[in-house]
Amino acid sequence: MGQVRRRRFLIASGALLATPLASFAQQRGKVWSIAFLASSKPLSRGEPDPYGAAFVGEMQAAGHTFGVDYVIEVSSADDDYERLPALANELVLRNVDIIIAVTLPAIIAAHKASKTVPIVCIGVHDPVGMGLAASLARPGGNLTGLATFYGDLFPKHLELLKSILPKVTSVALLANASVMRMVPGGEQIVREAAQKLGMRAHAVPVDSAAQLPQAFASMTRERAGAFIALADVIFLRERRQVAELALKHRLPSFFANRENVQAGGLVSYGEDGVEMFAQAARYVSKIMKGAKPGNLPIEQPTKFHLAINRKTAVALKLTIPQEMLLRADEVII
Structure with missing residues (x-):
């Protein structure tokens, strides 16, 4: 061994x-x-x-x-x-x-x-x-x-972000660096989807949980108005730290996993x-x-879960559209 x-x-x-x-x-x-x-x-x-x-x-x-x-x-x-x-x-x-x-x-x-x-x-x-x-x-x-398919999920995250933050023009993509290297054109998919909504997107890659504080400092320097986290076990396991850093830097957060919102993130939408x-x-x-x-056919998820943390929205002084709250599968208050 x-x-x-x-x-x-x-x-x-x-x-x-x-x-x-x-x-x-x-x-x-x-x-x-x-x-x-x-x-x-x-x-x-x-x-x-x-x-x-x-x-x-x-x-x-x-x-x-x-x-x-x-x-x-x-x-x-x-x-x-x-x-x-x-x-x-x-x-x-x-x-x-x-x-x-x-x-x-x-x-x-x-x-x-x-x-x-x-x-x-x-x-x-x-x-x-x-x-x-x-x-x-x-x-x-x-x-x-x-x-x-990341290309299917990113646009939805961006649409949700734009609904809550219509004036935001810059968004960061928090991603595992190893995963990003394995996805051909992954960052370009995000940039093109953001451009369609009048936003600029840039990747903030991390290799480990130890790099998370520097990643959030980088988002602040780049004047990101919010961030989307690419689904990854690092961000899931460290969901409390990620939520705390997001609040510390006053950054609205969007995730694929509902557990991130239950830990204090703003919005999640995903499988x-x-x-x-x-x-x-x-x-x-x-x-x-x-x-x-x-x-055996490879299947795509058919069930997606939308979760919103109203407590986090209040802390960030954000108003969640009523229509989005009504569509949500889970609202944390």
């Missing part, structure tokens, strides 16, 4: 319990080994895990009992994205049955590591354009899952992360029952 530290966990009742992963024979009564490969953990130590609970719950609904029909381990790079290829290769060498890759860097690492081990993706950006699938309807190969993990379980169930990943 060398310098690569292996972390093995079982997910049960929303908790992560340390346990070794066993090896099982290929026969009736087989216990499947399912590995989550992630760039980082989205939760701080000790926080409840609604994502793991959603996965296990959906698997149980499909007739697969945790600890009897399957076991789970989580392999996390802990924000060190350069470790992902080694972690992915290690999973393949240990003959795990299915890899669930979370976030684009993990998905790319898993795809490079194996063309045979079934891979279920959560949040893959433009899988056809990235060369990960032949098509959404019939991806081919060993990869399937849930796609996210339901918990539902995506439940949907991933449905893919895994089909594979366990004999389906080939390449024959």
Whole structure:
């Protein structure tokens, strides 16, 4: 295993319990080994895990009992994205049955590591354009899952921003630097969408949570009137720090994850992360029952959640349009 530290966990009742992963024979009564490969953990130590609970719950609904029909381990790079290829290769060498890759860097690492081990993706950006699938309807190969198209989400965030802040002309994009490097033309997508609404957009990349204070200082120097955070586990895990820095710098904030708004961000609009993990379980169930990943269509999210934090709006002396409040799925007061 060398310098690569292996972390093995079982997910049960929303908790992560340390346990070794066993090896099982290929026969009736087989216990499947399912590995989550992630760039980082989205939760701080000790926080409840609604994502793991959603996965296990959906698997149980499909007739697969945790600890009897399957076991789970989580392999996390802990924000060190350069470790992902080694972690992915290690999973393949240990003959795990299915890899669930979370976030684009993990998905790319898993795809490079194996063309045979079934891979279920959560949040893959433009899988056809990235060369990960032949098509959404019939991806081919060993990869399937849930796609996210940044080009579809950014314009919506900008529209929401413009509705609340009609006079803003400059907006910052807070993004994980590693992810931005992997998305061809990602920054250009944002700039073009902003230009259509009469705004100027510029990227503020960070490589780690330690760089967040400098990132917000940079936004202030650049006179950004607000910022949009690209969905990423760093901003999800550090959501309280991000919200506090946004208020400190008097910057209205827009996110993809509702948890960021629950922690003090202003507005979120995006896929339901918990539902995506439940949907991933449905893919895994089909594979366990004999389906080939390449024959399972890659799906795009159909349910989006709009959350607004009125307490944060008051703190920033902003007025949320009544129409937006009525459309919101969640309003925090």
